[in-house]
Amino acid sequence: MSDLLSLIFIVTILNGAASALIWNSYRHLAGVPTIALSFILGACAAVLGLSYDPGPGLFKGMTGYAPNILIFTSLGLCLNGVMIFLGRQPHKWLLPFCITFPVLYWPLTLYLSPESGASRSLCSALTTTIAFSSVLPALWRARDECSWLRWTLLPASVLHVGIQDAWSVHRVFQWWRGTVDSTMFYPWTVVETGVAHHLWFICFLIMLGARLQSNVTQRNRELAHEIDNRRHLEQQLAATLAAERQIHAEHRQLLDVVVHEIRTPLAGIDRAAEMLQVVPDGLPEVGRRRLGAIRDGVSRVTGLVDRIMASEREAHMTAHPQPIDLMEAIQTVLQGLGHLNAERRVNIVAPDNPILFMTDPGMLIGVLRNLIENALKYSPDGTFVTIETNETVVDVTIRIIDQGIGIPEMERQSIGRRFYRASNANHQSGNGLGLFIVRRFLAEMGGSITHADGPNGTGTAATVVLPLRSPRWQGPDRGQERHHA
Secondary structure, three states: OHHHHHHHHHHHHHHHHHHHHHHHHHOOOOOHHHHHHHHHHHHHHHHHHHHOOOOOOHHHHHHHHHHHHHHHHHHHHHHHHHHHHOOOOOOOOHHHHHHHHHHHHHHHHHHHOOOOOHHHHHHHHHHHHHHHHHHHHHHHOOOHHHHHHHHOHHHHHHHHHHHHHHHHHHHHHHHHOOOOOOOOOOHHHHHHHHHHHHHHHHHHHHHHHHHHHHHHHHHHHHHHHHHHHHHHHHHHHHHHHHHHHHHHHHHHHHHHHHHHHHHHHHHHHHHHHHHHHOOOOOOOHHHHHHHHHHHHHHHHHHHHHHHHHHHHHHOOOOOOOEEEEHHHHHHHHHHHOHHHOHHHHEEEEOOOOOOEEEEOHHHHHHHHHHHHHHHHHOOOOOOOEEEEEEEOOOEEEEEEEOOOOOOOHHHOOOOOOOOOOOOOOOOOOOOOOHHHHHHHHHHHHOOEEEEEEOHHHOOEEEEEEEEOOOOOOOOOOHHHHHHHO
16 A cells, blocks of 8 residues: 555656646646646645644644645646536635635634544535536536546546545444544555546546547648638739739730820921921021920930830839929920910029039929929919029929919828829810829939928928939039039
8 A cells, every 4th residue: 555655646746747838838828827727736745745744733733734735726727627628617605715715714623623623624624515516517518629628527526526525424434432543544545536636637638638639620721711812812813913914914014005106296396397497588586596496305205205105114214314494394394385375474582693403304304294283283374483493412393383272181191102192183185194104204213202282371381302323324413513514
């Protein structure tokens, strides 16, 4: 018997050590830390049980006080942990009951009957019965990966409780008949309790393995589902890309048609202007200058169309910086907007010295033309547009201020998107491409544009900032730029 008790003691200590490792590795699993802690406390109870002195008297009886409290604390933790593990709501009263009742009944029964352990045995059996009864329904209803508990741990628990109750009733009956025994624990009861303890530990390990296997299976199922979703998304993406390629091809074809239709009348206009220029003494000097301006405009538009076509092939516009006088560019734009009476309606505020810098002339004229045309088009007749220019050591600022309808503040971030028009611009014709072209040109030129309210909250103030030296320019230094300009 002593060898068997020693073996049970050693196995209990090993169970506690293994539970400490399980707690450290699997504390993320619901219920596992609580169950592991219960087996650790059970090992501590076994160690403290070595100091128990089974003899009559209050002092000797109290040597089993601490081990008994640890045993029932371990029991309450283990049963609540099983409830959590099985997905049930743990009993909040169980752990306080398993601690408080042994704390009270042990010294009280020793004080009332120090010569007999029957009353302590009965109270312990009552605590065990109440504790196990709280978890037996959960074991009976166990499903999924722990359904085997109802046929293994459930009968073993009922058997253990039955043995403890029968032994306690027998001791009380013997005490009533006059047989007095102060011993609380007997070797065979320790063996039976130890076997029950180890059975619970084995079931705990099996439960842990089943839960880990279930988690792996669930994770594999989720991964398979995610793979299917990603495969489906890849198929959708492939279909979308194919549709996008088709749309892009149709867009290119349409653009080719539009460019062809534009080039044909432009070529006719240029040829007609050229023929008018060679008519001897047919036109005054003003008319000749006007024809020259028409041919220059046709040349710029043709060049712009060619570059837009190139940008569609290269996915971006390519700037070709050259020395340019800002005022000359503005005057060129104003002459081309004669149908809007631009030369009379536009006031220019500029410094005395000419502003000379490096940028793409065609893109700059495109930017200025779209902005000035918008300012004139969306302003009432009889109002003026102001162009303010300024130069610093690093950049050139062009501010175009009108007295028109303005741009709603909430829509300013959207202005410049392709085909986007402000909500208050529906009364005017347009396609939403002007500011899109402006932003695209400025991005290639290294510049930027911002919109704000005009003076006194009326109209719009569009501010364009361009670098003095284009980031794509690899030509001469600043002094040479001014010299060439």
